[in-house]
Amino acid sequence: MGYRRGASAERELIKMLEDAGFAVVRSAGSKKVDIVAGNGGLYLCIEVKSTHSDRLYFSEGDYEKLVSFARQFGGRPVVAVKFVNKGWRFFFPEQLEKSGRNYKISFRTRRYLTFEEVIGRQRLLEGW
Numbered sequence: 397m398g399y400r401r402g403a404s405a406e407r408e409l410i411k412m413l414e415d416a417g418f419a420v421v422r423s424a425g426s427k428k429v430d431i432v433a434g435n436g437g438l439y440l441c442i443e444v445k446s447t448h449s450d451r452l453y454f455s456e457g458d459y460e461k462l463v464s465f466a467r468q469f470g471g472r473p474v475v476a477v478k479f480v481n482k483g484w485r486f487f488f489p490e491q492l493e494k495s496g497r498n499y500k501i502s503f504r505t506r507r508y509l510t511f512e513e514v515i516g517r518q519r520l521l522e523g524w
Contacts, residue, residue: 405446405478416515428465438516439471446478453498479503486514
């Protein structure tokens, strides 16, 4: 993901979260996670990706950093993917499909979360 495209996706998601009533912090340089957001009841640790393709690969290292940081922080880890010109898809790390050393994320993946589900405005489906 190019830096500009990634930063643009992060800013777009920050605006969405702020409009939904969350306090948001962007982690410059993405040492652990890209975005930390909370509203007093729900805390999210978000790794943001952006792609023009229908799929991307999320590294095992990024997966471990996200899950570890979220556990230590007390937040819910989320992978947010902006499929350019197609929209957002959100995933809990345990939903990701392992492909070799990486995790494959596809626009065609049926099991994804909407923004409303991630922020708790819409109830998650059973089994998540």
